[in-house]
Amino acid sequence: MLAASNLSCIRGTQTLFNDINLQLDAGQWLYLQGENGAGKTSLLRILAGLSLPAEGEVLWQNAPIAQQRSQYHQDLLYIGHQAGLKEDLTLTENLQALCRMDGLRISDAAIREALTRMGLAKRQHLPARVLSAGQKRRGLLARALLRPAKLWILDEPFNALDINAIADVQRLLKAHLASGGLLVLTSHQTPDLGIDAPGFILNLSVPR
Amino acid sequence: MPVLAAYFAALQRDLLLVMRRKTEVLTALFFFVIVTTLLPLGIGPEPDLLRKIAPGAMWIAALLATLLGLQRLFAADHADGTLEQMVLSPEPLSVLVAGKITAHWLVCGLPLVLLAPVIGLQFDLPADAIGILMLSLLIGTPLLSLLGAIGAALTLGARGSALLVSLLVMPLYIPTLIFGAGAVESYIAGLGASGHFSLLGALLILAAAFAPWATTAALRISLE
Numbered sequence: 001m002l003a004a005s006n007l008s009c010i011r012g013t014q015t016l017f018n019d020i021n022l023q024l025d026a027g028q029w030l031y032l033q034g035e036n037g038a039g040k041t042s043l044l045r046i047l048a049g050l051s052l053p054a055e056g057e058v059l060w061q062n063a064p065i066a067q068q069r070s071q072y073h074q075d076l077l078y079i080g081h082q083a084g085l086k087e088d089l090t091l092t093e094n095l096q097a098l099c100r101m102d103g104l105r106i107s108d109a110a111i112r113e114a115l116t117r118m119g120l121a122k123r124q125h126l127p128a129r130v131l132s133a134g135q136k137r138r139g140l141l142a143r144a145l146l147r148p149a150k151l152w153i154l155d156e157p158f159n160a161l162d163i164n165a166i167a168d169v170q171r172l173l174k175a176h177l178a179s180g181g182l183l184v185l186t187s188h189q190t191p192d193l194g195i196d197a198p199g200f201i202l203n204l205s206v207p208r
Numbered sequence: 209m210p211v212l213a214a215y216f217a218a219l220q221r222d223l224l225l226v227m228r229r230k231t232e233v234l235t236a237l238f239f240f241v242i243v244t245t246l247l248p249l250g251i252g253p254e255p256d257l258l259r260k261i262a263p264g265a266m267w268i269a270a271l272l273a274t275l276l277g278l279q280r281l282f283a284a285d286h287a288d289g290t291l292e293q294m295v296l297s298p299e300p301l302s303v304l305v306a307g308k309i310t311a312h313w314l315v316c317g318l319p320l321v322l323l324a325p326v327i328g329l330q331f332d333l334p335a336d337a338i339g340i341l342m343l344s345l346l347i348g349t350p351l352l353s354l355l356g357a358i359g360a361a362l363t364l365g366a367r368g369s370a371l372l373v374s375l376l377v378m379p380l381y382i383p384t385l386i387f388g389a390g391a392v393e394s395y396i397a398g399l400g401a402s403g404h405f406s407l408l409g410a411l412l413i414l415a416a417a418f419a420p421w422a423t424t425a426a427l428r429i430s431l432e
Contacts, residue, residue: 048296049296050292050295050296050431051431051432052432070298070299070300071298073296073297073298074298076296078292078293078296080289080292082288082289082292083288083289084288084289084290084292084293085288085289085290086221086225086288086290087288088225088228088229089221089224089225089228093221093224097217097220097221097224098290098293100213100214100216100217101214101217101218101221101293101294101297101299101304102214102297102298102299103210103211103213103214103297103298103299105213127228
């Protein structure tokens with residue numbers, strides 16, 4: 001479903017990576033490894049359609065993503081390494097705004113339930129600026145519960161999370177894969193995605 | 209209509225953010241009030257002279273007040289990653305951008321229109337000229353927001369973007385300034401303002417059609 005051919009990325013005069021080919025089908029995951037600066041985030045942004053590769057193209061359901069941006073973004077959930085929350089709004093308002101700008105109508109009850117599942121029931125009416133980094137991260141991951149998307153692209157989803165939260169998120173990821181979803185992620189700790197889910201590890205090396 | 213819902217979502221979100229942090233908006237409004245209040249004090253009580261410079265002075269103050277907060281239009285969303293999420297929305301980015309521009313006008317442009325009658329009294333403008341001034345601001349300030357959004361998007365992420373955006377947008381504002389202030393001046397001179405209004409209106413329609421689209425293209429480049 002998600003495929004990429006001959007992707008290369010150039011930053012300044014440096015080639016971060018080139019000739020990356022990948023093919024990911026329903027229920028499969030791709031785990032990007034590599035040192036800092038190896039181009040993991042750049043590759044994720046190219047896969048999400050946020051930046052263009054220097055060469056090559058990304059295909060979603062056999063068509064280039066540039067030709068079907070709206071459809072592709074409907075199927076995509078991307079969570080970058082920035083918080084992605086407005087500091088002055090509460091978690092509920094943040095999620096409500098994000099979902100509505102995606103063209104979805106989500107009830108407050110659904111948001112409350114998603115936040116409860118992420119362990120944030122008591123924090124839902126606090127402005128995001130008073131929350132810890134881990135709580136913000138969990139709040140953002142609650143989007144995954146609100147928005148049906150086939151492909152999840154997550155940049156460091158376990159960052160700043162405590163052990164319990166990591167276990168929760170891993171359960172969430174496993175359930176997503178079990179229901180036929182696709183997952184692309186980077187992480188500095190090896191995620192446990194279950195033995196049944198087939199996946200790949202892509203190792204990016206820092207250009208010398 | 210999901211597209212309309214997305215437009216209002218972006219609009220409502222930005223208005224809510226302004227309500228939470230009022231000082232940023234009030235800065236621009238205070239600037240407008242202070243400049244237009246100090247001017248008559250500095251020039252002295254000569255009603256004829258004040259009446260003559262009133263339209264130009266108020267339009268320049270409105271223009272500078274708009275420029276003041278322009279750079280933050282996308283910079284804040286860029287810094288916290290919410291702009292990325294807007295780009296990834298299934299709804300067209302230009303619709304969300306149009307919502308943000310509308311919010312910017314409601315917050316930075318409309319209050320200037322509403323303040324104009326009070327400020328106009330300080331310049332001893334007659335009531336009917338104040339009406340013309342308000343109308344010219346009502347057509348002209350959305351134009352300032354629309355054109356400014358293009359500049360804000362182009363300079364996003366650049367160093368010294370506050371200065372850059374002024375340099376970039378100022379030349380685009382000149383026609384608005386000339387026709388906006390000119391409408392009031394020619395009305396006071398007894399020539400009628402309909403020609404100026406037609407041109408301002410034409411500019412507004414053109415900008416409303418193309419500015420969100422151009423802003424979107426600029427944002428995509430800046431986010432690369």
